[in-house]
Amino acid sequence: MLETVTQSIITGVMMGIIYALIALGLSIVFGVMNVVNFAHGDFVMLSMYLSYVAGTVLVWDAVATPLITVPFLFVFGVVTYYLLLDRTLRHLYVVQLAITVGLQILMRSAALIIWKAQPRALQYSFIQGSFEVGGINILTSRLAAAAVSLLFIGAIAYFLNKTWAGTGMRAASDDLDAASLMGVNYHRTYALTFGIGAALTAVAGGLLMSFQQTDPVGGVRFGLLSWCVLALAGLGSLPGLIISGIIVGVAETFAITFFDPRARLLAVYLIFILVLWLKPRGLFGRR
């Protein structure tokens, strides 16, 4: 029993860190631009498909595919921003929601056209496999994915705190008008933000493809998962985001192990709803 619990916690923690990476992209877009991106999960779905394409065409390992998909998704994010969001920033949030929902339908049906409805998966990745520590089975792929995710979250933290562009992003998040007066070009800053948000999903997509398959509606799950992590974390705290990701990941594995695999999202949603009711600013929220 104790072993099963430890096993679930460790698996959940590793998955949770990947969820934190996915939620990070959503978090900076929502935090900096105040744009409600309903299509975030579908960016993950698209990334996974692109990883699949890169992996099959170039015969690359899933883990290496972000080398191609990250620039692609970054450009995709920037273009999306300039085409769809730039002119609607000052509208009601429902307008942005309608646009991102349209984008979601667009991406989902495009994926359906291009890759049909069957789930796609890559060949075994070199990080596939497992090893044992004290009777606990650890999947190498998850461990590697979690480690890479942590690395990228750290890199984003460095970027936000130590570079001029990152400082501009934080300034735009705190007070857009003041930041504009201080010489921050908010169009460019927002484009960069949305691009980074999309690029992060490409990293996550590559990692996920090393041990998962993807299908056109797979984005729903990641979208709601990352909103849940974000609700739990609140805005503005990266360690909080990681911890929240871990809570969500552990809750998910517990639901799978001890209740019913079909209920994996149930636990996540229940946490989500309870947190919103009881702690609307999240557990670690700055505002």
Place this chain on the structure above:
Amino acid sequence: MKAQPFYKRLPIALLLVILAAALVPLAFRSNQYAMVLVTTVLLFAVLASAWNIIGGMAGQLDLAVGAYVGLGAFTAGTLLIRWNITPWLGMIVGGFVATGFAVLIGFPLFGFKIKEVWYALTSSALVEVLRVIFLMWNEVGGPTEVYLPAGTNPWYSLRFNTYTPYFYIMLVLLILVIYLNHRIRNSRLGYSLLALGEDEDAVEVLGVNSQAAKLKALMIYAFISGVVGGLYACIYGFLHPSFFSTAMSTEIAILGIVGGMGITYGPLIAAIFLVSFREFLRASLGGQLEGLYLVVYAVLLILIAMFQPRGIAPLVYRGYQKVLALIGWRRHGQPADAQSH
């Protein structure tokens, strides 16, 4: 305002539309596909018009219509399957079940002042929670499709071979919902809802209990959706957890938004144009490439949201006024944009 009979307050165009709609089945009697199409348009119009009460007027972006539809469908369906209770009654019971659920959810939700995107996401999550619960609840079917018995009398079991009766029932529901929208809009509740959609704190200061007003709006909307859900089960003839659909919930809200938030006829106009456009695309493009029609549909949605952020209803309304002016019949004291505040 009160002294006028209600038919005088309805635009003539609406009466004409209703009249034309009532004649549609006569034109399409032999064409079942067209009947499916118009019934689908009506279904979406009813739901989107109900959504208008909570979403458009009160500004609460509810994405849970699938939850209420599903609850209504499973209530009415299970009552018919298990105890042979007519869906006429089952629809009403389904409406009340949905309302009960709405109170259960809405009370804490509005009590804790959950707003905007967080309200939208919680309501969306509720649909998914219910779907998973019903997927695991084997007594009402679990993951398998449960078929509704056809029965001997189609008027008792509400199971018809053609879509025509469903069309008329749906049309009656639509007229009721539009009338309800109209009444609410011109009532104390409607003014409170419209005001709190703009600025909740200011409304509270003026002595309006915004929590109670939102809860009332949510209950009305849930009841209608539950009733429609009961009919939905009869039309499709089976029960399945996929009735708790987040995609459908989002689509209803989108119809409400692109129709024009808070405009009585907005969702109806959006449903007529967009749903029939989508189904037309599905029919004409669906054969070539699966999913292509949705690409076109999504592009249209994005374009409307970008270039007509107040919705398409004001456009249609302006066109209607122009037509009236053209034929030399203009109503007095009504500016062209009176409906779109």
